[in-house]
Amino acid sequence: MTPVGSGFADRLRSAVEQRGRLCAGIDPHPELLEAWGLPRSPDGLAQFTDVCVRALGPSVAVVKPQVAMFEEYGSAGLAVLEDALARLHEAGALTLADAKRGDIGSTMAAYARAWLSDGAPLAADAVTAAPYLGLGALAPAVEQARGTGRGVFVLARTSNPEGHAVQTAQLAGGAASAAGTTVAQSIVDGAAEDATGTVGLVVGATRAHGLRLDGFAGPILAPGLGAQGASAADLPGIFSGAAGLLIPNSSRAILRAGPDAERVRTAAERTRDEIEAALR
Numbered sequence: 001m002t003p004v005g006s007g008f009a010d011r012l013r014s015a016v017e018q019r020g021r022l023c024a025g026i027d028p029h030p031e032l033l034e035a036w037g038l039p040r041s042p043d044g045l046a047q048f049t050d051v052c053v054r055a056l057g058p059s060v061a062v063v064k065p066q067v068a069m070f071e072e073y074g075s076a077g078l079a080v081l082e083d084a085l086a087r088l089h090e091a092g093a094l095t096l097a098d099a100k101r102g103d104i105g106s107t108m109a110a111y112a113r114a115w116l117s118d119g120a121p122l123a124a125d126a127v128t129a130a131p132y133l134g135l136g137a138l139a140p141a142v143e144q145a146r147g148t149g150r151g152v153f154v155l156a157r158t159s160n161p162e163g164h165a166v167q168t169a170q171l172a173g174g175a176a177s178a179a180g181t182t183v184a185q186s187i188v189d190g191a192a193e194d195a196t197g198t199v200g201l202v203v204g205a206t207r208a209h210g211l212r213l214d215g216f217a218g219p220i221l222a223p224g225l226g227a228q229g230a231s232a233a234d235l236p237g238i239f240s241g242a243a244g245l246l247i248p249n250s251s252r253a254i255l256r257a258g259p260d261a262e263r264v265r266t267a268a269e270r271t272r273d274e275i276e277a278a279l280r
C-alpha cells in the first residue's frame, strides 16, 4: 500500500537521494541465461531473476524488469515477475515495469489496473507507455498512477535508430502553435502539462535528441548506457538544459557481470557512481 500523500515524484526523489541516479534493468536475454550457465526455461528465468533481485534490490534506486522477457515464458514467466516485483519493493527499490503499454482509453484503464493499482499481482511503482494512440489515450493510466503514488513513463525519443523517422516527423495542421513541432516534442510538451511528477518521459541517451526539455519538470528515463553505446560522460551534453530528474538506465552491461550477485551489485554501483560523477 502506498503511503497517503506520497506522490511518485517525492518517492523517486527520495530513492535517488538515498541510492543515487540509476535505473538498472532485469533483462533475461537468452544469451545472458546461457552465459550464466542457466537453462532457457522458467526455472532458469527464476534463478536469473533471483540473482538480480538480491543484487539490485537493496542498493539501486529504480529497477526495471523488461516485461517481454518474462512474457516469453507464459504464465510461469509472469509468476517470476510477480515475485520479483514484490521482493524488489520489500528491498526498498522502486520498480518500473517496462511493458510499453498503449491502447484506447478504455483498454488503458485495464492496463492501469494491472500495473498501477494497490494489491494487483503485477503492481509496480511505474510503467512505461507508448503514446502512439494519442497521449490523451493514456489518461486512465496517468489518473490511476496519480491516485496511487505511481508513475507513467511515456516514450518520447527512444534510444534505437529505427524510432528516428516517426519521432522527428513534423505535426501538420491542427492548432497553429503545434504545426511544425515534431511528434517527440509534442509528447514532451503534452507531458509537461502534468504538474505532479506522475508523468515521466523516455528519452534515449544514445544521441542528440533535438528536444526542448527545459519546460518539463518530471522524471526522464534515459536508456542506452552500456550495451547501446552511450556512456555516463555523454549525459551532461545530451541532457544539458533538461529540467527534470534524469534517471539513466543500463541493463545488459551490468548483467554481464553475473551470475555472482555480488559482482552484479558491484557493476551496478560502479555505473551509478560514474553517472553521479558525470552529472555532479
Ligand SMILES: O=c1ccn([C@@H]2O[C@H](COP(=O)(O)O)[C@@H](O)[C@H]2O)c(=O)[nH]1
Pocket (backbone or CB within 6 Å): 025, 027, 066, 098, 157, 158, 159, 160, 202, 203, 204, 223, 224, 225, 226, 227, 228, 249, 250, 251, 252, 253
Ligand atoms: O528507448 C528505449 C526505451 C526502452 N529501452 C529498454 O531499456 C533496456 C535497455 O537495455 P540495455 O541492455 O541497456 O540495452 C531494454 O529493456 C529496452 O527495451 C531502450 O533500450 N530504449
